[in-house]
Amino acid sequence: MDLRVLEYFLMAAEEGSITHASELLHVSQPTVSRQLIELEKELGKTLFTRTHKNVSLTQEGLLFRETAREILALYQKAMRENTGAETLAGDIYLGMGETGSVVFLMEQIAVFRERHPGVHFHLISENADRICEDIEKGLLDVGFIMRKANPLTFEILEMGLRETWGLLVPEGHPLENATSVTGKQLRREKLILPENSFFQSELLRYLGAGAQERVGATYNLIYNAFPLAKASRELIVCLGYPGERQGGLIFIPFANGKDAYASLIWKKRPVQNPALAAFLEHIGHTVSE
Template identity: 40%
Template sequence: MELRVLRYFLAVAQEESISGAAEYLHLTQPTLSRQLMDLEQEIGKKLFLRGKRKVTLTEEGILLRKRATEILELLEKTERELHAENSVSGDIYIGGGETDAMRLIAQVARQMQQEHPRTRYHLYSGNADDVTERLDKGLLDFGVLIEPANIQKYEYLKLPAVDTWGVLMRSDSPLAAQEAVHPEDLWDLPLLISRQSLAKESLSKWLRRDLESLNIVATYNLVYNASLLVEEGLGYALCLDKLVNTTGSSRLCFRPLTPRLEVGMDIVWKKYPVFSKAAERFLHHLQQTFC
């Protein structure tokens, strides 16, 4: 399977049209069609459903699109690392969930930028499962994980920060009159809850209820979109503090849970990593700052 053909495949998947992809790639349509048929024959699976107006991916095609994207991202990352000069320069890839603790990472990045101005940072947002998957595949150098998280297979530093769980709600909600939210306050309310599985265990323990028994009207990955649903009156979002602006003219407010529920943060990286000079120097800055 050639990298060139994977790029052709991704172009067709993006354009949803062989003729459109051929124009984008500066190929003739018959040439591109032949390359795609050869790819399907090599894999032994049908990758496209060819309709009158557009082509769509089969289940196998969707899987290949995901893997091909990861392969090409890793290739581009490796090429940049190999072409980097001997001085400390290059790209650093950091993933993490939504947490105010990312400010600590930003502060280290700023310090390093002052010392090594030819470094660049690439941020990826996702929950723990998303981040560790990309970390394991070499697409990220570092991951910031919200506890509890499975960090046994990684090297890590504990960040000097905690985040507080609470409820994001409309300012005109009855619960907004309270200083904090008790478990029983939420048992019958429509809730929006993060999809991060490990976080759900701690919330279930705090709520003293199986989450499946609650009125969960939506799940979310990143809280900004969840905040829009809250603002429109869909329900109450269980989330961490300081992620959504609730000051000034905001129609939203945040109330912490009581008993208080806090979580720590870790920055992790693979054991026996193959770091670029920039990532290696960034780790040195992290260790100096947080050890």
Template identity: 35%
Template sequence: MELRVLRYFQTVVQQRNISQAAAKLHVSQPTISRQLRDLEAELGTTLLERGSRAITLTESGEYFYHQVEQILALADKTVDNLYNQNDIQGSFVIGAAEAKSFLNVAHALAHVQQDYPKIQAKIFSTNADEVRTNLKSGVFDFGVVMEPAIKTDYDFIHLPGESRWGLLVPNRSPLAQQDHVTLADLQQQKLIISHQSGMQDLLQDWFGDSFSQIQVVATYNLLYNASLLVSAGVGAALCLDGIVNTNQSDLVFVPLTPRQTAGSSLVWLKHQHLSTAAETFLKQLKSDLTM
């Protein structure tokens, strides 16, 4: 199984058409068709449903495409950093939870760019579960995760600053007129909560025996789409402050009382060999945090 063939497969899936993929890759259509048939034969499964208008993925194809995306991303990053190993350039990848403390990472990146303009950072906004998965596979070099987080297999740096928990509600809601919301208020709401692991445990800690009275109507990965659910009246989003800009919007963030906060950490796998670009960023972040 060659990387070249995986790129053929990736492009065909993205274009949904073999002719368009062939034109983009500057390869003949029969060549791509033959390579894809050989790939399916090698794997012993059908990856693509070849319709009259567009190509779609089978269930096996969906799984394989996800794996191919990670394989090619890792291959590209490795080649890029090997090619540039004699100079401080190249790229690294950070998977980041949504948090105000990411600003520490942003400042470090700005300082790195001033001294080493050929270094490129690739940022993926995601949750802690995806961060752990992609760190272990090597796709991510670093992750920014919210506390509390299991860090047994990771080295980490605590990022200064905390975010406060609260409720994102429409400005037409009676809660929008309050200075704060209580746990009792949350029990009266249709809640939209983060689906990452650990959220259920956090709510259990907050509510104790009353946890069963919580009504969760939806879960979210990133808060932007959850904010649209709030605007549409689906429910109120339990979230951290400072992630969604509520200025000139129909939404209001109301903090929770008693005050509940969450910090964050930059994490990376223990004993991981980081590229020169990644090491340069890490050194800069440590320097910034000690100033």
């Protein structure tokens, strides 16, 4: 298998178009198209679903993309070692939720990029369910989540960061001056819950009987729920810090101190791409200090 064909494959997958890929690669479109067809024959798999103008990866294509990235990353690492090059470059696809703990991660990315400006981060906002799924599919390299992950599937780095479950309450609401709230106090309140199924089941148990019927909406990205909370006077159940204010809403923790802890997770595999391996080493060293 020619390594150039892997580059053709990855570029076409990223662009969603063989024509665009060929333009960026400075290779004729028929050549790229022919090489990709030969690659599929060699592997005995259909990697692309083709339409008149676009292409998209099949399930087998998604899995092969992960393999192609690893092969090219290993080749690039070997070339750097052979030439004595010290420049680290590559792409890291990072999935994360919208939580306050992300600030620490962004600070560490900034420090890392000062040392390795050739590494490009793709920041993808998703909930923890989707992050876990997309890491398994190879769509993400690493995820930052506020829940437990399966240690049989993922490598897990505990970040030592804690957030508390509670409510975002509109200003002027009767609960706005409370220092904490119990499930009993919320029996008549309409609620907006996170879309994440793992969190929902835990939170509904805490909120007690009838809570499910009081859930008027769920959210994936919390900032999109702010206008609804203000308009409807419903309460957003989320993670936060006591006294925090977001978008005109006040965070009040649950009375029992129900907490969540941040983790960085990535797929178990013998070899990581060099950029990701270096970033994980940086984060691990920082957390252990």
